[in-house]
Amino acid sequence: MQVSDGTDHAIDVRKAVKRYGDFTALKSITLSIRDNEFFTLLGPSGCGKTTLLRMIAGFEDVTEGEIFLFGDEIENLPPNKRPVNTVFQNYALFPHMNVLENVCFGLEMLGRGKAEARRRAGEILEMVQLSQFSERKPSQLSGGQQQRVALARALAPQPKVLLLDEPLSALDLKLRKAMQLELKHLQRETGITFIFVTHDQEEALTMSDRIAVMSAGEVQQLGEARDIYERPENRFVADFIGETNLIDVTVKAKDGSRVLCAFDNGLTLTCDAVPGIGVGQSGHMSIRPERMKLHQEMIEAENFRARVIENVYVGTDVQSILGLDGGMRLTVRTQNSDRGKARIFEPGSDVFVDVEFGSARLLAH
Amino acid sequence: MAGGAAGGGGTQGDTYKEARTWLLLPTWVTLSILVLVPVLLMLVYSFLTKEFRGGVIWEFTFAAYDQFFCDRGLFGDEPCSIEWTYLNIFWRSIWQAGLATILSLVIGFPTAYFIATRPARVRPLWVFLITIPYWVNLLIRTVSMRFMLREEGPLNNFLVWSGIADAPLQMINTNFAVQIGLFYSYLPFMVLPIYAAVERYNFSLSEAAADLYASKWTTLRRIVLPAVRPGVIAGCILVFVPSLGAFLAPDLLGGAKNFMIGSLIEEQFKGNAGNWPFGAAASMILLSMVLVILMIYARQQARAGGEER
The missing domain is CATH 1.20.5 (Single alpha-helices involved in coiled-coils or other helix-helix interfaces)
Known part of the structure; x- marks a missing residue:
């Protein structure tokens, strides 16, 4: 995590703490969000991601710490004095106003003339393809259309930062996928910094430039989607993002930047050393299911023996549950394609498991 | 079924x-x-002939309505000119009831808003506190109010003691006392419907308004009030209509000079001096006024409902 000088960043959160009575919702959060970035706060419910977003919007006061918006301290400003806008989870469209009036509201409050506000609102409705609905009331629109109105309303005043609080959670899967791409596209087009809150890791990986994974009021890891997925820094991140095999291991030996790790059943595997876990200490190993291949014979020295217990067909992949010595289980995903070399073995077959180089990650507790 | x-x-x-x-x-x-x-x-x-000692004679006549609207001189033989006595009483009733409604709204809306924004578990307690006085009979409450407002009553004692007034004020038997009585009698009918409306209000709309640069006052005016309007209108009707026909507060607190419709009607059916057809006619006139108000309300509601669809 970097602490910044606070000039080229859209948002700088410095040592922000949020307490409700005895309960600490956020424990000293420090993070910087770059200008023109699609930034995602990702975590399970209750991790504090929405609280942090609401603190940036101004709906929650900050117990301790500071928040900067392009270098200006904003944590003591009321929400209507902060040049940021929010897309709410339930959209919060004004039910007695039509679509156009909803979108014009912020512009009018900023003192733009009626004609100017209407022109700008018309433009933005064009952008979200709702021009023909401008006279409708929100109750006359579908969920997806309401979502777009909420987006248009928040974008119309040209905020410096757009805050999105799980805006897609109420949509069905297909619409959600389409909106993900559209949001990403809108962010590129407008050049506005988006801060997106979600509990859906796939959504986060699809859309974000960078992701902050949160849990229990703390940022667990901050980085690009690829970093978070392929180089998780701790057990929580590895487990929360995507699917993985988590194995308890003990470090047996160290050779330069590599260490030899032993499973409880005696199997050993080498992987990159991490600071904080020395020889003789225990940790966790994470291996993604798609980073292992099954073979008839041993092709690498570190391949180990297993037996296929069950194959689960999941469309794009076949998921094989493997049994190892000592009752250990592993899940391996093999792409469901005839063109690839990987073979799918019948249950009961004895196989060798080949872990892709660099895919076994040693993690602290 | x-x-x-x-x-x-x-x-x-x-x-x-x-x-x-x-x-x-x-x-x-x-x-x-x-x-x-x-x-x-x-x-x-209201279209029958009055019997001398109360009651009616079954003979059709417009006499009751004629008495209400027409002044026919001392001997009743002059052509009709407008009779102001009863119209004045109606007029006084309307503005007293209107004033009581406005006063209830000004005090009742913030009260209702306050209660609706408390944590859910203490709201019933606040509602209970609001309704406690209404477990006592209206007559007893109005008589107590008379005691509060009289010359040597607690309110005057306080005013003199604190130096706000030099001498006890004449409060009883004034329009002011009637107003206090009406306001006090019907305040909960304003608070409760507004409370119900504000409690249903989605407060994230207020957050959205603040997020879109609206001040607190603008948010209240442009977002909260339109959303809770049905509750406000219901409260206004529930205060205005009974205030218009009230007779306890004007009788006990207003005295003979500050007569309202309710007292006028009540008097026609009391004892031997009454005039049943006239009381019935006054009631019908009052009822028509209330019906007109309710129809305006219903029209408004229908129009608001049409907009929502």
Whole structure:
């Protein structure tokens, strides 16, 4: 995590703490969000991601710490004095106003003339393809259309930062996928910094430039989607993002930047050393299911023996549950394609498991 | 319910319709006996001739309405000129009731808003506190208010003691006392419907308004008020209508000079001096006024409802 000088960043959160009575919702959060970035706060419910977003919007006061918006301290400003806008989870469209009036509201409050506000609102409705609905009331629109109105309303005043609080959670899967791409596209087009809150890791990986994974009021890891997925820094991140095999291991030996790790059943595997876990200490190993291949014979020295217990067909992949010595289980995903070399073995077959180089990650507790 | 009887298949809708008619019968009977028949009775009585010692003679006449609207001089033989006595009483009633409504709204809205924004578990307590005084009979409460407001009463004692007033003020038997009485009698009817509306209000709309640069005042005016308007209108009607026909507060706190419609009507049916047809006619005139107000309300509601769809 970097602490910044606070000039080229859209948002700088410095040592922000949020307490409700005895309960600490956020424990000293420090993070910087770059200008023109699609930034995602990702975590399970209750991790504090929405609280942090609401603190940036101004709906929650900050117990301790500071928040900067392009270098200006904003944590003591009321929400209507902060040049940021929010897309709410339930959209919060004004039910007695039509679509156009909803979108014009912020512009009018900023003192733009009626004609100017209407022109700008018309433009933005064009952008979200709702021009023909401008006279409708929100109750006359579908969920997806309401979502777009909420987006248009928040974008119309040209905020410096757009805050999105799980805006897609109420949509069905297909619409959600389409909106993900559209949001990403809108962010590129407008050049506005988006801060997106979600509990859906796939959504986060699809859309974000960078992701902050949160849990229990703390940022667990901050980085690009690829970093978070392929180089998780701790057990929580590895487990929360995507699917993985988590194995308890003990470090047996160290050779330069590599260490030899032993499973409880005696199997050993080498992987990159991490600071904080020395020889003789225990940790966790994470291996993604798609980073292992099954073979008839041993092709690498570190391949180990297993037996296929069950194959689960999941469309794009076949998921094989493997049994190892000592009752250990592993899940391996093999792409469901005839063109690839990987073979799918019948249950009961004895196989060798080949872990892709660099895919076994040693993690602290 | 009537599902079993619908075995015939295609006639299910009709079966339900029949069942509904029978199930609603008690409601219709009750409404007829308690509302329709008395009102019709009153309408008939207002066109009958008065008996000297109360009661009526079954002879059709417009005399009651004539007495209300027409001044025919000392001997009753002059052509009709406008009789101001009763119109003045009606006018005073309307502005007293209107003022009580506005006062209740000004005090009641913030109260209701306050209660609705407390944590859910303490709200029932606040509602309970609001309603406690209303467990006591209205007559007792009004008499107590008379005691509060009289010359050596607690309020005057306080005013003199604190130096706000040099001498006890004449409060009893004034319009002011009537106003206080009306306001106090009907305040909860303002608070409760508004409370119900504000409690249903989605406060994330206020957050959205603040997020879109609206001040607190603008948010209240442009977002909160339109959303809770049905509750506000219901509260206004529930205060205005009974205030208009009230007779306890004007009788006990206003004295003879500050007569309102309610007292006028009450007097016509009391003892031997009454004039039943005249009381009935005054009631009918009052009822028509209330009906007009309710119709305006219904029209407004229908229009608001139409906009929502």
